[in-house]
Amino acid sequence: MATYPELAAIRLGYGLSAQTPPPAGQDEVLASVKRAVADADGVTMAAVRKGQSRLINLAKKRKNGDKSAPEAIKKQRQSLSLLVLRDTQRRFARAVDDPAGFGERLVQFWADHFTVGGGDVVRRVMVGSHVNEAIRPHIGGRFADLMFAAETHPCMLVYLNQNNSVGPNSQLAKKKKGKNKPGLNENLAREMIELHSLGVGAEYTQKDVRQLAKLLTGLTYSPGHGDNFRAAYAEPGKITVLGQSYRGDGPPKIDDIRAVIEDLSRHPATAQHLSRKLVTHFISDDPPQSLVDRLAGIYADSDGDLSAVNAALADSPELAGHFREKVKQPFEFIVASLRGLGVTGEEIMGLKPKQVRQWLEFPLTGMGQKWGRPAGPDGWPEAADDWITPQGLAARIEWAMNVPQKFRKNLPDPRQFMQTALGETASEPLQWAVPKAETTRDGIAIVLASVDFNRR
Amino acid sequence: MLSRRLFLKSSAIIGCSAAAHPLLSSIAFASAPGENRLVVIILRGAMDGIDVFQPYGDPELRKLRQKISLGPDQGAHDLDGFFALHPSLSSLMPLWKAGELGFAPAVSTPYRDKRSHFDGQDMLEAGTGTDLDVFQQRDGWLNRLLHNMPGAESETAYSVGTEQMRILAGDAPAKSWTPKINLKLGPQARMLLQHVYHDDPLFREGGLEGMEIASQSMDRIKEKKGPTRDARELARFSASRLNGDTRIATFSLSGWDTHARQSVTIDGALMSLADAILTMREDLGKNWSKTTILAMTEFGRTARENGSGGTDHGTGGAMLVAGGAVRGGQALGKWPGLGESDLYAGRDLMPVTDIRAYAAWALHDLFGTERGALESSVFPGLDMGENPRILA
16 A cells, blocks of 8 residues: 555656655645746746747848858757757756655646647747746646636747737728738637636537637737737627626727636636546546545635645545556656656756757657647647557657666666665566566666556 | 537547447457558658659749759759659659659648648648638548548558657557667566566557567668668558558658758758658568558748748649559649749649549549548548549
């Protein structure tokens, strides 16, 4: 029977660590949420705007036949790629270093809930800013604040085409005629309801989506503009979403959008949808309804206070009852492996770009989790059989065989390593197999590739 | 559109469990579907069709392009007195002469005007029209084909390589593998892992199959080094599967986004494409005669070359067809011309045929898929038109 510290480390965090003891109790688990704040030296939108503006200028020069422009564009893209790479390193390093890891897991969870993806290198830098500037500051606060920050961040606006959406009766639309007349794009509105708040099964209609799309107009992004709300793009007049009206006779304001997000966050379907997702991610692919209802109740009673929900999750008996019903996602698998090996965040930050790509990024792709590139706005899949495919598992075994020795010339004794990485939770078959490995390297690989280690 | 939306909603709800659904998995016991083989290569980055199949017989070409696409005078191979093949594809000339290589010079998906690689590729792989937002098109047309293919099992279709192949994504079971996986396991380690996985069916089956494919592909993939090695690896693994129970393989080749110095920068991509095709021809042996390769790209490039000797994102582009089963040695479909008024939006090659129509007729002729299913399910809303007879 696993102890609470083991359960907390393995199920709520990124696994047991060779460096720090597992969290003794709930307080230590929750303290990690407070530590998961924005990176002081993380990616910012200010850096994105600067880099993007430079690229736009260079593209103009290239179009005009400037011979030096293609080389300068290449250099600029390379420097942005390095920013992305540093950001990836930081995500690994913080998850590897944090003693309890629950905060970093929540960062991953909410970043996935509000999925944004890349495209080109500029978008990939923006994804880093989205996590750093929109997600991290709010994972222990009110959901409405998290949602507002996530939806109005430039990366989301670009990803879900909000920057192409203009009110049909806005000042801008009235000035244009014919084919160039801009119009509505429903993408962000639809996903705000379908994925980010009420959930796809809830009671809403296409008309609500359409009305919300109208209300969201005005939100837009261009690298040269500091403000992401332009009243001239916004649809004027009263707009009704889910029976509630917004934006009266006055000039359109971003506060209208804040108001609708507050209401979406308070909708009973949102409490159920978010609770179900949390329980599915942390507890079981087949989420126990009693826990879903409990979290939904706490969410509703606290007016969407995520710190209350986090505390209830960290304290739930279902952590023990549904042990190992989940499979670690590839990012979790690599982080947990590095923790078990005692690799530090400092070592990860010290890797050369080529090493980051070969030991971390490429393997994630092989395991099915191409970093920063989920297939769609619904993010990474949760089900175990989406990850443990022949290729996905072979890629994990390959990593377990080859990468640990890159980090540690002297690998630990496999039997001791099994104890470090799994505590008292190692199964009979694994305890039987590990001492029989022919080499230290094989022994370590068998622990890391095992069912015990890949499930949580 | 409403019903499609509802379908998406309900499939999102059943989502993960669909693969395990008894009705869906029962087809795994049916017999394998025929001997014909299809390979779809997605050329990511927008291949410049005008440069690959140079319409040197069109007098407008020289007015639009001075640094690139210089025709037979500069080493391109004449094909039919009007088009010439890019010099870097010379290794494919024997296929052209044998009737195993052809192309459609002016095709496109329904995607227009935004010219974003990612949206363009999504639409190409989704195989849908413009009635649905691109990002909602989650499943690919090869996956929907499997639903319409009696006897299809998970081994029937393979996506190969590390690049996500949306074209095969969806709830019909299919395989994926990347030859990059380099898994050497001694017999003892393998036995111990099998012991550790034994009590967990997901790991037991995934592990067994993963280790099996890894050891097979290790035997086969000892590819010589060189700039086209990745492409050859993808092709060799694809061929190895197609020689077994697999009938559909798909992978992607990138490097086509030639905004500058195209006379140099397109070389690597072309040589990779040529080597991929030649590798499959070599490895497929007698099965080559049953094979059709479609190489498709998200859109073409500007008819005019730009100030840096490259081309920018356009609309109409070329599709390459190859294989022992195709009716090669000719250009398929009409040529729209390169005059100012012939161009799309005054800048791009005008697409004359929906690329999906070619794909649909290929599926029809290869797998006997009915036109009704192709126009409603595999490529919803498509009008296939007349059969262009890609196959010999």
